[in-house]
Amino acid sequence: MFIKSLNSIPIEKVNAGKDTFRQILIGSDEAPNFAMRRFIIEPGGEIPNHTNTVEHEQLVLNGRAKVGIGDETFEVRKNDVVFIPANVPHWYKTEGDDAFEFLCMVPNQEDIIEILEYKKRKRP
């Protein structure tokens, strides 16, 4: 077993995103079935459209964002629960003056990430 304070966990930059950071709360090496991460997107930041080969179970902890999932766009905010199935394109763009923070759980399976931003920008 273990207990950690969120504030004691290192924060790393997510290079695929703009002004995006990540903490590994429970790593795939620390638990048998799934990992718990926190993402922080500073105001004005974004994560470009991409796919993962694993699903995401998310809870918004702070702030607001536009989230694209498949061909739809949603406004999400603190206390929204978001489920993104494996291989479904998704992106995030903050709204307002607060950091957008969310918990994101993924199974302990290989995750191949494909950035689709270039394709998205080519759309009319």
Next chain:
Amino acid sequence: MFIKSLNSIPIEKVNAGKDTFRQILIGSDEAPNFAMRRFIIEPGGEIPNHTNTVEHEQLVLNGRAKVGIGDETFEVRKNDVVFIPANVPHWYKTEGDDAFEFLCMVPNQEDIIEILEYKKRKRP
């Protein structure tokens, strides 16, 4: 995919606990690998010592509690991350005047729950 507001999700009483409630944020029937639940223990409430046959990955969302895990007792509060392996006895007792709220993820596997409170009370 789906998006839900926390406030729209039914709250059910947890009969094994005192003043304890639960919301199923993402059920085992809604996602392939693991479920996301929120537990709320009102001030003065508790969950007795018990074991589960699945592990718990938890994040404290609000309040404070004493948590017993195995033979140790911890004080946890908002933003603490807690990992409880399968089959390790654990219990919760709120501290202070706020509800103790935590997110608790479990794998989509059979969970057999054994209440150990009677044994605990027999200890000197």
